[in-house]
Amino acid sequence: xxxxxxxxxxxxxxxxxxxxxxxxxxxxxxxxxxxxxxxxxxxxxxxxxxxxxxxxxxxxxxxxxxxxxxxxxxxxxxxxxxxxxxxxxxxxxxxxxxxxxxxxxxxxxxxxxxxxxxxxxxxxxxxxxxxxxxxxxxxxxxxxxxxxxxxxxxxxxxxxxxxxxxxxxxxxxxxxxxxxxxxxxxxxxxxxxxxxxxxxxxxxxxxxxxxxxxxxxxxxxxxxxxxxxxxxxxxxxxxxxxxxxxxxxxxxxxxxxxxxxxxxxxxxxxxxxxxxxxxxxxxxxxxxxxxxxxxxxxxxxxxxxxxxxxxxxxxxxxxxxxxxxxxxxxxxxxxxxxxxxxxxxxxxxxxxxxxxxxxxxxxxxxxxxxxxxxxxxxxxxxxxxxxxxxxxxxxxxxxxxxxxxxxxxxxxxxxxxxxxxxxxxxxxxxxxxxxxxxxxxxxxxxxxxxxxxxxxxxxxxxxxxxxxxxxxxxxxxxxxxxxxxxxxxxxxxxxxxxxxxxxxxxxxxxxxxxxxxxxxxxxxxxxxxxxxxxxxxxxxxxxxxxxxx
Amino acid sequence: xxxxxxxxxxxxxxxxxxxxxxxxxxxxxxxxxxxxxxxxxxxxxxxxxxxxxxxxxxxxxxxxxxxxxxxxxxxxxxxxxxxxxxxxxxxxxxxxxxxxxxxxxxxxxxxxxxxxxxxxxxxxxxxxxxxxxxxxxxxxxxxxxxxxxxxxxxxxxxxxxxxxxxxxxxxxxxxxxxxxxxxxxxxxxxxxxxxxxxxxxxxxxxxxxxxxxxxxxxxxxxxxxxxxxxxxxxxxxxxxxxxxxxxxxxxxxxxxxxxxxxxxxxxxxxxxxxxxxxxxxxxxxxxxxxxxxxxxxxxxxxxxxxxxxxxxxxxxxxxxxxxxxxxxxxxxxxxxxxxxxxxxxxxxxxxxxxxxxxxxx
Numbered sequence: 001x002x003x004x005x006x007x008x009x010x011x012x013x014x015x016x017x018x019x020x021x022x023x024x025x026x027x028x029x030x031x032x033x034x035x036x037x038x039x040x041x042x043x044x045x046x047x048x049x050x051x052x053x054x055x056x057x058x059x060x061x062x063x064x065x066x067x068x069x070x071x072x073x074x075x076x077x078x079x080x081x082x083x084x085x086x087x088x089x090x091x092x093x094x095x096x097x098x099x100x101x102x103x104x105x106x107x108x109x110x111x112x113x114x115x116x117x118x119x120x121x122x123x124x125x126x127x128x129x130x131x132x133x134x135x136x137x138x139x140x141x142x143x144x145x146x147x148x149x150x151x152x153x154x155x156x157x158x159x160x161x162x163x164x165x166x167x168x169x170x171x172x173x174x175x176x177x178x179x180x181x182x183x184x185x186x187x188x189x190x191x192x193x194x195x196x197x198x199x200x201x202x203x204x205x206x207x208x209x210x211x212x213x214x215x216x217x218x219x220x221x222x223x224x225x226x227x228x229x230x231x232x233x234x235x236x237x238x239x240x241x242x243x244x245x246x247x248x249x250x251x252x253x254x255x256x257x258x259x260x261x262x263x264x265x266x267x268x269x270x271x272x273x274x275x276x277x278x279x280x281x282x283x284x285x286x287x288x289x290x291x292x293x294x295x296x297x298x299x300x301x302x303x304x305x306x307x308x309x310x311x312x313x314x315x316x317x318x319x320x321x322x323x324x325x326x327x328x329x330x331x332x333x334x335x336x337x338x339x340x341x342x343x344x345x346x347x348x349x350x351x352x353x354x355x356x357x358x359x360x361x362x363x364x365x366x367x368x369x370x371x372x373x374x375x376x377x378x379x380x381x382x383x384x385x386x387x388x389x390x391x392x393x394x395x396x397x398x399x400x401x402x403x404x405x406x407x408x409x410x411x412x413x414x415x416x417x418x419x420x421x422x423x424x425x426x427x428x429x430x431x432x433x434x435x436x437x438x439x440x441x442x443x444x445x446x447x448x449x450x451x452x453x454x455x456x457x458x459x460x461x462x463x464x465x466x467x468x469x470x471x472x473x474x475x476x477x478x479x480x481x482x483x484x485x486x487x488x489x490x491x492x493x494x495x496x497x498x499x500x501x502x503x504x505x506x507x508x509x510x511x512x513x514x515x516x517x518x519x520x521x522x523x524x525x526x527x528x529x530x531x532x533x534x535x536x537x538x539x540x541x542x543x544x545x546x547x548x549x
Numbered sequence: 550x551x552x553x554x555x556x557x558x559x560x561x562x563x564x565x566x567x568x569x570x571x572x573x574x575x576x577x578x579x580x581x582x583x584x585x586x587x588x589x590x591x592x593x594x595x596x597x598x599x600x601x602x603x604x605x606x607x608x609x610x611x612x613x614x615x616x617x618x619x620x621x622x623x624x625x626x627x628x629x630x631x632x633x634x635x636x637x638x639x640x641x642x643x644x645x646x647x648x649x650x651x652x653x654x655x656x657x658x659x660x661x662x663x664x665x666x667x668x669x670x671x672x673x674x675x676x677x678x679x680x681x682x683x684x685x686x687x688x689x690x691x692x693x694x695x696x697x698x699x700x701x702x703x704x705x706x707x708x709x710x711x712x713x714x715x716x717x718x719x720x721x722x723x724x725x726x727x728x729x730x731x732x733x734x735x736x737x738x739x740x741x742x743x744x745x746x747x748x749x750x751x752x753x754x755x756x757x758x759x760x761x762x763x764x765x766x767x768x769x770x771x772x773x774x775x776x777x778x779x780x781x782x783x784x785x786x787x788x789x790x791x792x793x794x795x796x797x798x799x800x801x802x803x804x805x806x807x808x809x810x811x812x813x814x815x816x817x818x819x820x821x822x823x824x825x826x827x828x829x830x831x832x833x834x835x836x837x838x839x840x841x842x843x844x845x846x847x848x849x850x851x852x853x854x855x856x857x858x859x860x861x862x863x864x865x866x867x868x869x870x871x872x873x874x875x876x877x878x879x880x881x882x883x884x885x886x887x888x889x890x891x892x893x894x895x896x897x898x899x900x901x902x903x904x905x906x907x908x909x910x
Contacts, residue, residue, distance in 0.1 A: 006861070113772055124784070125783075126648075126784075135766075214769055232634075234901075315804060317804070334606050335604070336604055336606055337603060380554060402637060402638060406641065413623075495623060510601055512799055513802055514793040514803055
């Protein structure tokens with residue numbers, strides 16, 4: 001039994017730490033968002049007219065319906081392609097495994113317009129493949145799979161690798177067929193991660209913006225696209241605010257449903273050291289499975305990337321050239337807004353690093369707090385903490401512009417606003433991937449440690465941290481990737497001297513000319529290379545024995 | 550008050566005659582000291598622009614040196630977005646000047662009372678036809694034309710001539726070969742839509758309906774129309790809604806030296822859209838006097854001659870020399886669409902809704 005005093009101080013410690021993310025969210029998310037929503041909705045006195053407009057017009061109802069079904073379809077397709085890969089990554093060791101994993105995360109950092117160039121080379125009117133999918137629902141779904149495949153693979157394989165294969169072997173020995181083994185033994189154990197990944201993919205595609213606008217074309221519009229049009233272009237703020245609120249309510253409802261589902265599905269896991277779960281594939285069948293899976297991945301995820309790289313080296317007159325890379329450092333020097341490759345790279349890495357350093361602790365603290373709380377409050381808090389993923393980016397940006405514009409917190413003109421924006425999108429990834437694992441930690445492990453006299457900090461260091469390390473790294477990878485590729489907030493809330501790689505790419509293709517396009521493609525290739533190296537490095541982060549699990 | 554003011558005017562007159570002050574005759578009634586006596590040293594002036602703004606650093610630096618100040622440039626989206634953002638933050642503006650208000654959108658800016666009045670002495674070098682704001686708050690800086698570009702090689706291969714009317718595009722020969730931008734999300738897209746309204750009047754949607762049936766390609770932005778749908782860059786469209794200066798840009802930003810632009814301008818009488826961009830001083834700025842100096846600077850010959858090769862638009866300064874590429878590779882329309890900005894302001898939302906209903910639903 002531990003003394004009442006240490007119990008009290010550990011509770012205080014826990015509560016104190018939880019205040020940090022709560023304060024961060026309160027100041028940088030809830031306050032600006034509430035302010036812009038309230039100001040917009042009360043600008044002509046309090047009225048429900050905007051809501052009547054939304055629910056009374058087929059125009060808006062159609063868009064809500066489209067948003068819902070395309071997100072559902074995208075999530076399902078991503079799961080179908082991602083789950084077999086997650087299994088392969090968790091269970092087998094094969095040459096090139098880490099590289100493939102890093103490369104499949106690269107899409108995450110690419111601006112949509114760059115992806116459009118890649119797709120164009122494959123499935124455009126004059127593409128390599130014999131079908132033209134430009135401006136169709138198929139290209140939207142394909143692009144969503146392209147972007148989000150890595151979420152499923154990383155989140156699910158992090159947990160799957162921890163599942164003891166002996167449970168499956170035992171079931172097989174007791175006479176269960178392969179399907180039965182998967183459904184009754186394996187799936188219940190990986191379900192938290194599958195649900196978490198589905199939720200993330202769903203929210204990402206639910207608020208999809210660039211893919212819809214640029215790849216889908218004007219026939220398609222999600223709620224987010226509509227909010228953007230109403231806010232930034234038509235300046236109909238009351239209607240935009242009402243629609244933002246509708247989007248938030250949907251997000252919150254999904255999160256609550258999900259949290260309840262998740263609650264029922266948590267099963268204590270027996271965790272394994274890193275090395276025990278995976279082995280080299282044996283026999284023709286296993287190799288065939290792996291090859292087939294990666295053939296599909298190759299077409300959907302890697303081929304557009306390769307097409308981009310190839311184009312960045314192609315000259316307009318045929319043949320290959322390095323000339324597109326030549327101008328990146330000094331090409332437009334002497335012109336305002338020009339940012340050299342090295343400076344934009346430095347900015348990108350600085351923002352990505354800072355975002356990671358903020359999002360990982362914030363997300364981890366929230367995950368642990370959620371894992372230890374119970375009942376209705378937990379469900380509610382879980383939903384609230386996920387809201388930044390479902391909130392309209394343009395609404396939040398406008399909120400920040402009018403609220404965080406004066407001392408004591410005047411960040412709208414400072415580089416911190418970018419880190420804040422990136423952290424808000426990034427930390428939910430940390431929460432989801434860590435929470436899926438923390439819930440599986442057997443409470444008896446912790447109790448045993450404290451009974452033996454370990455302080456809460458030591459329990460965290462020697463019990464929780466080693467077990468959740470892999471999931472924390474998954475979260476860190478996503479935080480890094482999100483910041484590297486983030487584009488909307490970078491354009492909306494930035495000074496030219498803070499320009500990141502995606503912003504520099506965007507500037508090149510704002511003007512006509514083969515050299516401009518070439519420079520943008522070359523810059524994109526650098527962005528891809530840098531992110532892939534970053535992912536590989538993050539994967540290798542270890543601290544003493546931590547990371548061996 | 551009157552007396553002091555008279556004295557000041559006398560003083561100013563004297564100053565002007567001995568050539569100390571260029572032509573900065575102040576009409577302000579607040580008895581402020583002459584601008585020549587103001588010291589701006591150490592101040593920072595923030596100029597809000599759209600994303601397409603570009604100029605040489607040296608052109609900015611010369612102003613900074615002259616007044617001992619720092620210029621901060623703040624791009625805040627495309628022209629529509631940055632105007633809306635300025636309206637949103639007008640009580641506590643993000644900067645001192647807003648560049649990029651044009652001959653249509655300025656009506657909204659005036660309705661919001663965004664700017665203070667300022668008549669730059671440098672306007673004497675600018676033809677009256679470029680001065681679009683009669684209320685005297687927005688100073689014109691540059692102009693350009695929105696029109697179709699065509700890919701020469703593609704039209705040659707198809708044995709087609711560039712069209713000379715919008716109706717000609719309804720011909721099956723152009724089926725799936727014309728790309729425009731969505732007016733809901735793109736400024737040139739909006740400008741082209743307004744040009745069709747100017748051209749056809751009440752029946753404008755008929756043309757769009759016909760174009761839809763003829764495989765019209767619609768994209769979200771200029772960049773994806775030009776770089777993903779235009780045949781010059783691997784797309785299907787032989788015509789793309791773009792700018793009169795795009796053909797010279799194709800030569801300047803070519804990978805190898807070219808004697809001829811691969812693209813050309815489609816000149817259709819009364820359909821090309823003339824856009825004049827201007828700058829205004831934000832009412833709630835606390836650097837209004839310095840901002841006025843910057844407006845004058847933007848109209849200086851040096852600044853004006855620096856505009857074309859950076860922003861790919863034309864300078865309004867009467868004597869500003871144009872780069873050779875502009876003269877050689879850009880055909881310029883003689884007559885442009887005539888559009889009443891007040892009418893746009895009153896009808897824009899309805900027009901956009903009608904366009905969306907007709908073209909994309």
